[in-house]
Amino acid sequence: MGALDAQPPDPLERARELAEAAIGGDRRALARLLTAVENRTAVAEAALRTLYPKAGRAHLVGITGAPGSGKSTLVSALIAEVRARGRAVGVIAVDPSSPITGGALLGDRVRMQSYATDRDVFIRSMASRGHAGGLASTSAAAAAVLDACGFDLVLLETVGTGQSEVEVAAAADTTVVLEAPEMGDEVQAIKAGLLEVADIVVVNKGDRPGAQRTASQLRAMLVAVARVGSADRGHHAAVLAAGAEPGTDGAAHGTDDAAPGTADAGSSPIDRPRPKQPEVLITTATTGDGIPELLASLDRHRAAGRAARTSSARRARAEAQVSAILADRIRAKLDAPERRVEYDELLRAVADYELDPFAAADRLLDGLRR
C-alpha cells in the first residue's frame, strides 16, 4: 500500500498508479479513484482516459423507482443471485444531497449488508450533489471505472424518483423500473416519463395484496399498447386478450417476450422512435421470490442488446457523456479570467433587455473560436 500513500506531485503519475492498482484488484485504490471521479479532479480525468478503453464489458443495469419501492432491497437480492453464479458485482447507489446544506444521508448500504465483506462485491454510495436527473453527474464515470476494473455486473441505483427522472436510461444498458403494488391505476401506466424508458418493469413487494393486479394492468397498458402500434393486427388481438387476463402464472411473469425491450429494431417503415415493450415481472425482494427470473430477464435483454451492432443505449450513453464533458469544457473556457469581462457584460445586457439571449449566446460562441 506504500505506493498509494506517497503522493506524487504529478496528477498524471498519480492517475496511472491508481488506475493500475485498481485494475490489479486493489480495492482501496479503486475507492480512492472513485473519490477522485466524484470530485472531478485532474487525477480522475487522466485515470478515466486510461481506463475507458478497458471498459465496455460489464452489463450496466439501472435500478430506479419511487422512494420506498424497494430498490436497495432488490439490489441486495440481485447481489445474492449474481454471486451464486460467481460473477463480480459493483453497485453505485445514489441518494440525494440537501439543496440547503449540501449534506446527504446515504442509507442504501443498510439493505446491502449480507455481502458486505465479499471481495467480489463493491458497493459505493454517492450523493447527488445538486444534480437533478436521479443520478450524480459523475455516476456514469464511476460505473465506467467499476466496468474497467472487471466487475461483470454494475448496478446503478438512482435516488427515489418520481415520474420523469429518466437519465438512468442513458447511463445503463438495461433499465429496471420498480413499482410497488397499488401505486396507481392504468392511467399512471400510460403517462409519459419513467415507465417509457423501462426495459423491465418490476412490481416489487409481490407478497402484498394487489401485486398481481398491478402487474396485469402494467402489462396490459405497456406491452399490449406498444404492440397495437405495430402492424400485426392479429397479434395485437391475441396480446390484448392475454394482457387482460389477471396474472395467473406464478412468480415468473411476462417471460413470453422473446426479445424484451427491443421493439422491432430495424424494420420500421416510418423512422420514429418506437415504444419499448418491457417485460413486467413480480418480485418479493425480501424473500428472493422472482429474483432468478429477474436475472434471467436481465441476461436476455443484454444478449438482445449485444446482437444489435451498437445498442441504442450505448449510443445514448456516449452522447450523454460527450455532451456533458463538452458543456463542462465550454463552461471552463467561459469562466477563464480573460473572458469574464465580456461574459458579465453580455449577461448584464440580457438582464437589462438590451440584448436577446440568443444573440448573447452566439457572441460567446464566436468568442470561443477566436
Added chain:
Amino acid sequence: MTDRPIKVLIAKPGLDGHDRGAKVLARGLRDEGFEVVYTGLRQTPEMIATAALQEDVDVVGLSILSGAHMTLVPRVCRLLREEGQNDVLVVVGGIIPDDDAGELRAAGVAGIFGPGTTIGEVAEFLRANARPRT
C-alpha cells in the same frame, strides 16, 4: 480540487439495538453539510472496515451502548490500519466509562462523545480533525 463535503460512516457494531442516537447524529451531520453513510445495526468490525474502505470515508463514527466497546472498537481500529486506512478519523459515541477512554485512545480513537454532547460539538470536532481531502 473542489471543497467536497467530509464523508462520514456511522455504524453500530455489536448486538445492541439502540440506534436512535446513531440515526439522530446521522441526520444532524447531514444538516451540518456532511455526507453521511449510514450502515445500520449489528455490524461486525469487518463489515465496518470494508464499508469504510469502499466508501473512502474520512471519518468512522461508532455508536455503542452495549458495553462491548473494549472488544469491538480496537478491532475496528486495527482492521482500518491493516487496510492502510491510517488517516481515517475514528470517533466513538454512546455509553463509554471514563476509565476506558485512555485505552480506547491508545487503540486509535480520536474522540469520545458521551450523552449530552451536541451535534454542533461533534461537527466542529470532525471539521477540525478529519484528514485533509484531495
